[in-house]
Amino acid sequence: MTGKQKFFYFLYLHRTGLTVIGLSLALVLFPLVENNPYTLGLTNLIAINAIVVLGLNLFIGYAGQISLGHAAFFGLGAYGSAIATVTLGVPPWPAMLLVAVLVALVALVVGIPALRLSGHYLAMATLGLNFVFHIILLQWDAVTGGPSGFYGIPYLSIGSFVFDDEVRLHYLIWTVAMVCLLLCLNLVRSGVGRGMAALAGDETAAAALGVDTRATKVKVFVLSALLASLAGSLYAHTYAFISPDSFDIFAATDFAIMVVVGGMGSIWGSLFGAAVMTMLPEWMDLFDNYKDLVHGGILVLVLMFLPQGLVTGLIDMIKVRLALRRHKHAQAE
């Protein structure tokens, strides 16, 4: 191999790690270039959504299931942190962990019966879960603050360093998001991840290869709920105010749309999907009134033409083309 070939082979071999490092560097430098609080607020929201979408994409894209109820876990994290810190006076960091563990338990209890279902039935069950959760938020106002929301959630801090402006929050939230991204990347590149991908491909075949299909589905569901809860806690501590409408069924479908736009089973796509769908309303002012219509339209179009999702669908197409072209070349020689 020549030096140049070696260099490119090295790039190819370590492409995932290098991309993570590159993105991390860009994120470290980003606030130096862009210090507009509005923009940083938006990118912070992208990171929060991305954490939810990472988990949800594992569940939809890898375990091959569907959930239209992840706004509930996101909301449980947010309200859990709010109630624990404000009402109960628990310090924010332990509260965040405690809430995440509790949400994981809730997901386990819900998941064991719900994941006996699949397809439309699972979609309906999770949608119902989110609906019930939203109604509880609205009705139980002694605890949740009802329709007017929950005020006065404290900022996170380390010692006397308070995460109270967009730049500080940028580093906090993106650090968490990148750690989650890295963990998910590791997972999907492992044997467990291949088992999950097999499950999404064909349940009978996966079981015949030794994948415990039921346990795997429940585990991935719990993991995705855990990530959603973590993101919810960050959301609560970032905005200091939360209201039930951020966690309704439209929020839940938006998360699913982010997965679909990013592409099923694509970890990087999750980041892309979260970014596009978070920024979309900002690009078009008009959009606000027709938000749900446009989101629904995107969902239908992507699923009709690229059922694997936008990014994954395009990558799949390229891979197939490349393989076929190489094959032709090989035959021609």
Place this chain on the structure above:
Amino acid sequence: MLKLNNVSKSFGGLPALSEVSFEIRTGQLTALIGPNGAGKSTLINCITGVLAPTSGSLRFRDLELAGMPPHAISRAGIGRTFQNLKIFPRLSVLDNVLAGLTCEAGHSMVMAMLRLPYLRHRERRLKLRALEALDRFQLAEKANWPAGVLAYGDKKRLELARATVGNPHLLLLDEPVAGLNAQETAAVGEQLRLLRGKGHTMLLVEHDMELVMEIADQVVVLDSGRCIATGTPDQVRRNPLVLEAYLGRLEATA
């Protein structure tokens, strides 16, 4: 290796298998034949745990398979291929074979997320084994292709590679040469002979009589859910019951 004792399976009172008994001996290639609807697929599904038998026992080494879930049976060392190909079209050819090593890759999600060094070493070893398996089935050059692009014969061989890479104690092959041309059939037959030479124990479900008679050590014939004959290919070929099942009653045609 595997001993079936009076295995019965009925669907809502309709018997699909009635009291099937035979034994698969270590190192042998047992062929399971029978006309369409004889219960071959039902039997395979009972052995792999997709269906639970209504009654009877299936002793595999020291285990009773009846009632075990499919993944546990797979982990106990029974690998299989499917009649209607079940490869994962979106995964690469290499990843498809690696999926056959899921049991050895570890099951802990937390460990996988942390990507500890011991897992990375293991991953490298597994990848080597998967590549060797691909090499055995002449698929190494296509390791990075999405498996969905492969031609039908390649997909069949990929499934064989995936089923054998984990060195299962018993390998169930559900019509491995269905839909292949004569040349491809011969190639798969050669593969099966090689596998048997290495000491693999196999149960082959197949319609291709020529292949069965050529490579099987033992032939089991099912008809209408009943085991009507067991023996060497020669014994079975001369068995009047078998001829009747395949060719119809002599008096009826006479």
